[in-house]
Amino acid sequence: MFITAQFDSGNIEVIEANEPSAIQLAIRKDNQSDFYQWFHFKLYAEPGVEHVMTITNAGQSAYPDGWKDYSALASYDRETWFRVPTEYNGKELVIRHSPDQESVYYAYFTPYSYERHMDLIQWAQQSIECEHVLLGPTLDGRDMNLLIVGEPADHKAKIWVTARQHPGESMAEWFMEGFLSRLLDDEDGAARRLLETCVFYIVPNMNPDGSVRGHLRTNAAGVNLNREWAEPSLEKSPEVYYVLNAMQQTGVDFYLDVHGDEALPYNFLAGCEGVPSYNDKMHQLGEQFKQVLLSITPEFQTEYGYEIDKPGEANLTVASNAVSERFSCLAFTLEMPFKDNANLPDVDFGWSANRSQQFGADVLSAIYGIANSLRS
Amino acid sequence: MFITAQFDSGNIEVIEANEPSAIQLAIRKDNQSDFYQWFHFKLYAEPGVEHVMTITNAGQSAYPDGWKDYSALASYDRETWFRVPTEYNGKELVIRHSPDQESVYYAYFTPYSYERHMDLIQWAQQSIECEHVLLGPTLDGRDMNLLIVGEPADHKAKIWVTARQHPGESMAEWFMEGFLSRLLDDEDGAARRLLETCVFYIVPNMNPDGSVRGHLRTNAAGVNLNREWAEPSLEKSPEVYYVLNAMQQTGVDFYLDVHGDEALPYNFLAGCEGVPSYNDKMHQLGEQFKQVLLSITPEFQTEYGYEIDKPGEANLTVASNAVSERFSCLAFTLEMPFKDNANLPDVDFGWSANRSQQFGADVLSAIYGIANSLRS
Amino acid sequence: MFITAQFDSGNIEVIEANEPSAIQLAIRKDNQSDFYQWFHFKLYAEPGVEHVMTITNAGQSAYPDGWKDYSALASYDRETWFRVPTEYNGKELVIRHSPDQESVYYAYFTPYSYERHMDLIQWAQQSIECEHVLLGPTLDGRDMNLLIVGEPADHKAKIWVTARQHPGESMAEWFMEGFLSRLLDDEDGAARRLLETCVFYIVPNMNPDGSVRGHLRTNAAGVNLNREWAEPSLEKSPEVYYVLNAMQQTGVDFYLDVHGDEALPYNFLAGCEGVPSYNDKMHQLGEQFKQVLLSITPEFQTEYGYEIDKPGEANLTVASNAVSERFSCLAFTLEMPFKDNANLPDVDFGWSANRSQQFGADVLSAIYGIANSLRS
Amino acid sequence: MFITAQFDSGNIEVIEANEPSAIQLAIRKDNQSDFYQWFHFKLYAEPGVEHVMTITNAGQSAYPDGWKDYSALASYDRETWFRVPTEYNGKELVIRHSPDQESVYYAYFTPYSYERHMDLIQWAQQSIECEHVLLGPTLDGRDMNLLIVGEPADHKAKIWVTARQHPGESMAEWFMEGFLSRLLDDEDGAARRLLETCVFYIVPNMNPDGSVRGHLRTNAAGVNLNREWAEPSLEKSPEVYYVLNAMQQTGVDFYLDVHGDEALPYNFLAGCEGVPSYNDKMHQLGEQFKQVLLSITPEFQTEYGYEIDKPGEANLTVASNAVSERFSCLAFTLEMPFKDNANLPDVDFGWSANRSQQFGADVLSAIYGIANSLRS
Ligand SMILES: [Ca+2]
Ligand SMILES: [Ca+2]
Ligand SMILES: [Ca+2]
Numbered sequence A, B, C, D: 001m002f003i004t005a006q007f008d009s010g011n012i013e014v015i016e017a018n019e020p021s022a023i024q025l026a027i028r029k030d031n032q033s034d035f036y037q038w039f040h041f042k043l044y045a046e047p048g049v050e051h052v053m054t055i056t057n058a059g060q061s062a063y064p065d066g067w068k069d070y071s072a073l074a075s076y077d078r079e080t081w082f083r084v085p086t087e088y089n090g091k092e093l094v095i096r097h098s099p100d101q102e103s104v105y106y107a108y109f110t111p112y113s114y115e116r117h118m119d120l121i122q123w124a125q126q127s128i129e130c131e132h133v134l135l136g137p138t139l140d141g142r143d144m145n146l147l148i149v150g151e152p153a154d155h156k157a158k159i160w161v162t163a164r165q166h167p168g169e170s171m172a173e174w175f176m177e178g179f180l181s182r183l184l185d186d187e188d189g190a191a192r193r194l195l196e197t198c199v200f201y202i203v204p205n206m207n208p209d210g211s212v213r214g215h216l217r218t219n220a221a222g223v224n225l226n227r228e229w230a231e232p233s234l235e236k237s238p239e240v241y242y243v244l245n246a247m248q249q250t251g252v253d254f255y256l257d258v259h260g261d262e263a264l265p266y267n268f269l270a271g272c273e274g275v276p277s278y279n280d281k282m283h284q285l286g287e288q289f290k291q292v293l294l295s296i297t298p299e300f301q302t303e304y305g306y307e308i309d310k311p312g313e314a315n316l317t318v319a320s321n322a323v324s325e326r327f328s329c330l331a332f333t334l335e336m337p338f339k340d341n342a343n344l345p346d347v348d349f350g351w352s353a354n355r356s357q358q359f360g361a362d363v364l365s366a367i368y369g370i371a372n373s374l375r376s
């Protein structure tokens, strides 16, 4: 029996792994930070024997509420990820699993590797509608990739979509894969029509360093990028710095920042109601956007979510608020669950990579629904 | 140089094929009928040389308006079908093409073979949500296949979808493939939710005999099935007879009959406004259905279509009218173009198999939008 | 419960099908012929219930020995075909199967449809190395397709490969698919080298009419094509007539005619030892050919096979003999089993489409092994 | 314009990259070592403009002869890798390329990532014939993976195959992928028969650390593993230490160590003629092995290769020699080219990942040819 995590987005420390019935583990903190919650490791198992894996420091993680009613993901082939029995006692997270095969991967959510990210970028750039731009290097020297979809033109609406500021929220990049698959499908009517009047600026992974390092929430320097949008710096948050600069050059008419939420078992949107320049038009557009989503998929809902900011009380270091304020545009933080959609639960898979992709495709419909109103 | 059509849905007669520049062809009539318009043949060509193929009897075909602004489809590999230069002079249809390869298939629209139909049925039956039922034999002895999707229950809404009464409208079966792909995707939220409250009864091909025979509009006996719904008979229209019987057993809460229109370059719905029992509720439901489609795809529109029947003047031999009247339910004939969607033209491919599939998937969203109102 | 066979290569007559436990069937004779053995039908079943299907006329079929130790093939999805319990009592063949799903296809061997044939031809023609030629129409008006692989040149060896003179021997076309896949793979070294010194003339299906009609052994006119090579005629055996004519134009340096054998559970070669012009060089080349096959695959053997013709006693109406004699070249009839390779049995699948494809690929290695000696 | 290499197996240093016409690069040395030759980087380009990339330190690399007649590989999508014009002046390597798209990857050979390695291992373990074993951790903490194929038994021949001791020789892992694909194909006759009498012990990547680090020749500690087989140590060469220990437990009847050669444009085998215990039986077996390969593929030859060691003069620190001597068994180093097979050149792709896979599959045929003699 052995446990390893030396691979892309791997994160675990082994305290004790002598008996399948008593495996003691701990999640590593993000570098230079106290955040931790993401885990991803490989177990070399005894097939047919129950392995009891206790994450001993679960109770002090960034979002202890995230462990309630949570089930860990497992995979034999790194393609199909299924849920395994998991319990949280307020202190420790206990995963129980009797593997059928000699090795199994476990993760907090279906991982999305940097190799797959590079494949996605190269696939996208081959579209005649897509231009691939390097924004600059991260602190670890990786590439900040921007995809520009649609021929830029002054009169077109500028739509920015960013994902995975928090690298442990891998569903955000699965979402982007679904979103891009549809946007670049030259026989998809909504996509084709959208590209006549809009240009999309897409950053599928805002935090490649944190992603590779197996972080939950920060970049290589331990910085939470989603608190850097008031004053990003090349030293601490180049990822945000580059994107905000590029936004400055293009302008922004609509912004969507894609995330995962550890605790709430729902998809939802958090708006920018607390931003000083928030106005009626934004509100109406936002309602229209939600209305389309509600009308086409039970994966979206508006009952559960974050508390709405009071007027003027928005945290302007947060991406969606900062962008909304700076560009006087509609902006949302979109949240997907780590757990499941409690309105449509799936005991075998929970919220999944596939459902994230489908939700990305559905969100394109919602953008289609408001596109013509963005600049009127 | 040689032209052949002895294969599934093949239809052409060669009048003269000696010179590539002067190929004279004629479309065969549907068996025991005067209808004709569907063609599908293979040219053994001289690569690099322009072949001028004249369909000499185009002007007397069922829908001469169908040839205006129409471009024929061609394929080297029977998978990718592209449009080739085509002209109509009011009498003859002239297709001009310089093939790159030794052989090319041409067709009125991307063919959908009976082999593919059988693959579709067997693929579908493997879903745990799907039951496969034989309704009975056609006149040529083929199978009338019904797919029941969702666990039947009294309280659930019964949704019937039929396609390809007119066998030359092959886009109708491509539509069904897209519709079924989504309906049977167990990670598609809308499909999963729909199956909680609805049962789908799906006939992907109402006219397998006509399809294999290369007919435009009739079954093996030369009967236009979409005029048989008042009094179908085992002798002349067993296809309709079986389906109407099955509908009688299940009841119908919503009915969609999928077609292609030769002349109009648009997707549109034809309602049952002329049916005696038409009422406000049907009207509102119908508007809601259209509204969802309009909100998510430019492939749908409501400006162009058939003239609306005056109250009480519906032709009750037509499927959608007959079913609406008999079951007091909302029913539509859905029409897709042979040509293109003039609101979103694609010069290379025109309206296509892929776009038909995507439209089938989108129509599921529209059903999702009205499902809860069907039985209230 | 219902049984149908109205589709490509379907063949069965239903005598009685009221009780799953007592289904009585008969195989139809080939048109204008007494041959029969091929069957292919679809059962609409009661899932979970044993269906006992008795082929009542098995004992009088063309090759009653073919039923000994034979197991029928079944498929739910028309892609994976598995063996089901089958017994032969000297008179009747009894297939017992409790299907998991509502419908199942059964066949004598994994079918290879005309649609798939057309796909294969169009796929092949796209290779820069391949030229697609129409030889002429069959009696039913289908196409006799020839694929020429490699740039023709006088100094190159002419290698002819034909398959499926007997249409029920569908493994022969699966073999051709494996053979062509490798021959047209532009990163396969042996194929690339072969095409420098050889040209291949390939007829993947010698008998498309019989194939579609669900025949065992004859063409549309009830003619056994493999007895027509002495004097083929356009009236009775145009398939052979065209091919022999084309051979006459190209010459032949090596000929392989691919078949299936109903009785013997082995792959084997039948040579042309009985042909008047048989000589030592042919013998040595033939031994070399077999030697390569023996050295690379246990799917081939030389112990079991047909009795070797005595010198001068070959039947010159048979393809391999006729071609060997006429072109003074090495020629083989290659036989694959309907049952299994008894040297390497597979209880689940028996001899299969996949193994036929792999054997086709392996035979290319054997041709590679003798190619340089063909014209020396 | 920008050049980056911060990804799996990335290796380049940018000296100057201001003008497309004058890009100055250098290859990094393997960690704690003077070896270097592997490169892999991404260029953010100006489409349509020629980029002249000079590797300034090519002349001092490990194998300067490797640059003669060498062409670098390029890829837009990381899937298709093609050759681009490359010149070597005895000192510098100059790559000239006018990209069609905004970004291109360049590499010394088609890369094989650690992610793909993990996918390969997990895919293989799912076979009922395959057991997946962890040998132990590398110096960087990665996993040394062993695949055992076939049910172990005393009487069976033990066949060991290792690949990529030198991590820059990525063709060696592509070879393993082809080899494993065939070995685990349960409808491949040769593979099935082999598993009746042999057990395979396969290490697809002997040097995962060097692979990820973008090394040419050494592990994380700068050690050339193929000089460690006399006395491997956990401190410096745990990769070899684990494998030799496992060999000690199983015994070895045949050993193949898969490599790439920088200079020679051929596939070839280097034997263990210089090993003290070398004997006639080994020699005959070895000749038989080569004979099968020669008989089936022009990708193998015996004219060009390394000089044969004089009796008793073998370097026993090299894997194949060490294993041959210790287990008195036939052992080979198998070499594939970085350039091309000069006997069968392909100007577009040169020696490729696909050809390496096919060669791996062909080598299984050669093992099949000697399997029964291994223990007799
Ligand atoms: Ca592009
Ligand atoms: Ca089912
Ligand atoms: Ca061609």
Ligand SMILES: [Ca+2]
Binding pocket: A101, D124, D125, D126, D127, D128, D129, D130, D131, D132
């Ligand atoms: Ca296994």
